[in-house]
Amino acid sequence: MLILGIDTSCDDTSAAIVRNGREILSNIVSSQIAIHQRYGGVVPELASRRHLEMIWPTTDEALKQAKIELKQIDAISVCYGPGLIGSLLVGVCFAKALSYASSIPLIAVNHLEGHIFSAWLLDEPPEFPFLALIVSGGHTSLVRVDDFGKYTEIGKTRDDAAGEAYDKVAKLLGLSYPGGPIIDRLSEHTDQDIGFPRPMLNEGFDMSFSGLKTAIRLYVQEQIEKGRLDDEQIAIVCRSFQEAVTDVLVKKTERAAKKLGLKRIVLSGGVSANKRLRQKMTEMADSLGFKVYIPPVNLCTDNAAMIAAAGYFYFQHRIFAPDDLTATAYLPLGPS
Ligand code: KG4
Ligand code: ZN
Numbered sequence: 001m002l003i004l005g006i007d008t009s010c011d012d013t014s015a016a017i018v019r020n021g022r023e024i025l026s027n028i029v030s031s032q033i034a035i036h037q038r039y040g041g042v043v044p045e046l047a048s049r050r051h052l053e054m055i056w057p058t059t060d061e062a063l064k065q066a067k068i069e070l071k072q073i074d075a076i077s078v079c080y081g082p083g084l085i086g087s088l089l090v091g092v093c094f095a096k097a098l099s100y101a102s103s104i105p106l107i108a109v110n111h112l113e114g115h116i117f118s119a120w121l122l123d124e125p126p127e128f129p130f131l132a133l134i135v136s137g138g139h140t141s142l143v144r145v146d147d148f149g150k151y152t153e154i155g156k157t158r159d160d161a162a163g164e165a166y167d168k169v170a171k172l173l174g175l176s177y178p179g180g181p182i183i184d185r186l187s188e189h190t191d192q193d194i195g196f197p198r199p200m201l202n203e204g205f206d207m208s209f210s211g212l213k214t215a216i217r218l219y220v221q222e223q224i225e226k227g228r229l230d231d232e233q234i235a236i237v238c239r240s241f242q243e244a245v246t247d248v249l250v251k252k253t254e255r256a257a258k259k260l261g262l263k264r265i266v267l268s269g270g271v272s273a274n275k276r277l278r279q280k281m282t283e284m285a286d287s288l289g290f291k292v293y294i295p296p297v298n299l300c301t302d303n304a305a306m307i308a309a310a311g312y313f314y315f316q317h318r319i320f321a322p323d324d325l326t327a328t329a330y331l332p333l334g335p336s
Helices: 033-039 044-066 085-102 111-121 162-172 179-189 210-225 231-260 275-288 305-316
Strands: 002-007 012-019 023-031 075-081 106-110 130-135 140-147 150-156 264-268 291-293
Touching: 002 044, 002 085, 002 305, 012 044, 012 305, 023 044, 033 044, 044 085, 075 085, 075 111, 075 305, 085 106, 106 111, 106 305, 111 130, 111 140, 111 264, 111 305, 130 231, 140 231, 150 231, 162 179, 162 210, 162 231, 179 231, 179 275, 210 231, 231 275, 264 275, 275 291
Parallel strands: 002 075, 075 106, 130 264, 264 291
Antiparallel strands: 002 012, 012 023, 130 140, 140 150
């Protein structure tokens, strides 16, 4: 059983071939970082134009690398939201056309569901139920997953997503885009911690990162005025910010897992590529006897293999996309 996965939700054009929902035969990600870097963030219009150029070559490459012909594909699984509307439309229209022209069934997958099911690409996937922390550039949510299609949001950010905060803090420091991997790397250059606030650390499951971002902006302005923002200071700010964000993410996850009595935790989304977050989450889980499932870094950031992995569940339940499927920028994680 072969699924062609497609994801064009933001600034990566991705196509993948996955066998039986678990085995990756190919997972091609055509990155647009070089295009958006000079603007310090994703420019939606440029993103959709580049998707248009890259969607065929990327899909072609995925088939070639997997040594599979289109006629062998059993289903096409496409991400239809949430994300940038122009970007999503390219993937959805392409997948619909391919499905129609080749009589291959079409499956529509929520991007967040894709991140959750990236854990099925691990050698040992989790059993239901589990707690998922989805932490990316657009979302930061704690979700109770009872089964395929049974998702309950337990907590979420009330303002910026954690990845967005990483990218904005990097911009404040004059670093490049995307900021997450750069802050992750620079943080290793120091062990100093300024002690920025850990917002809402001791209340409930919701999170907030915009106040932390403001605290850092004020601190950075002060350093610039005093002529002190050198490489060492930048590394200290990076580490201090990262310690605050990861403390909040891990603490909220721990509280939710305890409260819900869930012993399995899935960490997913672009920010889960973060070394410090992976380490702290694993330490917390080990100390409490929880098991944590963290996909390898290339499956944390956006990729089409995770869309194919989620699509496999739809295929098994015979849930296919309607003929009038369209892209949806705002798409909460609901029942399938
Ligand atoms: O899941 P993703 O690829 O796209 C969205 O669905 O948003 O996540 C992208 C986000 C960006 O904000 C990026 O800075 C962040 O993930 N990110 C990281 C790391 N790698 C990517 N954040 C922290 N540490 C990293 N190593
Ligand atoms: Zn994503």
